[in-house]
Amino acid sequence: DAGVIQSPRHEVTEMGQEVTLRCKPISGHDYLFWYRQTMMRGLELLIYFNNNVPIDDSGMPEDRFSAKMPNASFSTLKIQPSEPRDSAVYFCASSERGGSLNTGELFFGEGSRLTVL
Amino acid sequence: AQSVTQLDSHVSVSEGTPVLLRCNYSSSYSPSLFWYVQHPNKGLQLLLKYTSAATLVKGINGFEAEFKKSETSFHLTKPSAHMSDAAEYFCVVSDPAGGYQKVTFGTGTKLQVIP
Secondary structure: OOOEEEEEEEEEEOOOOOOOEEEEEOOOOOEEEEEEEOOEEEEEEEEEEOOOOOEEOOOOOOEEEEEEEEEEEEEEEEEEEOHHOEEEEEEEEOOOOOOOOOOOEEEOOOOOOEEOO | OOOEOOOOOOOEEOOOOEEEEEEEEEOOOEEEEEEEEEEOOOEEEEEEEOOOOEEEEEEEEEEEEEEOOOOOOOEEEEEOOOOHHHHEEEEEEEEEEEEEEEEEEEEOOEEEEEE
């Protein structure tokens, strides 16, 4: 199994530019989560989807952030315009609620490290 | 309401000595509990999970955790620390809430292993 795949692994951009982070969940998983990790705030849940539908986006910091899941195998997190305080590692994770144990175990990607100058 | 408290933000042990990372949780349901490990510049990896089966759970790399319902605890232990155990560890609770799987992470414990 390929696991959760995120791209790009590293992104350096200038303030004001649009940033798009991508995630391919594990095939068959029906939950997808976007997390942000910083030294100051630790690991924060931004948004999660169930069956491609956003369930809880209360963690999205501002309207500059948006996330979509057009199909079961792809999701994007977009920041427009980006600001230096958005610099962080963004993780995507997927989960299978309908599994035999229904445990909610999350499978994480390797993360996208964003630096906004 | 669901919550997780990791009681120590940093733990330092000498190589070869026992490790104890503490976690307390609250949940309105019968939760699933997890420990994840994150090595520097890496993603999070599952160490072990409790899913209402045996209360003593064994994970990878010699780690284990015991679910104690009366104490609402799920502490992570290892008999003998290795240098490669230096990482950040997250305790996680997951339960069905409103029909969806709600997942809550603790704030993490950084484990330092001294040679």
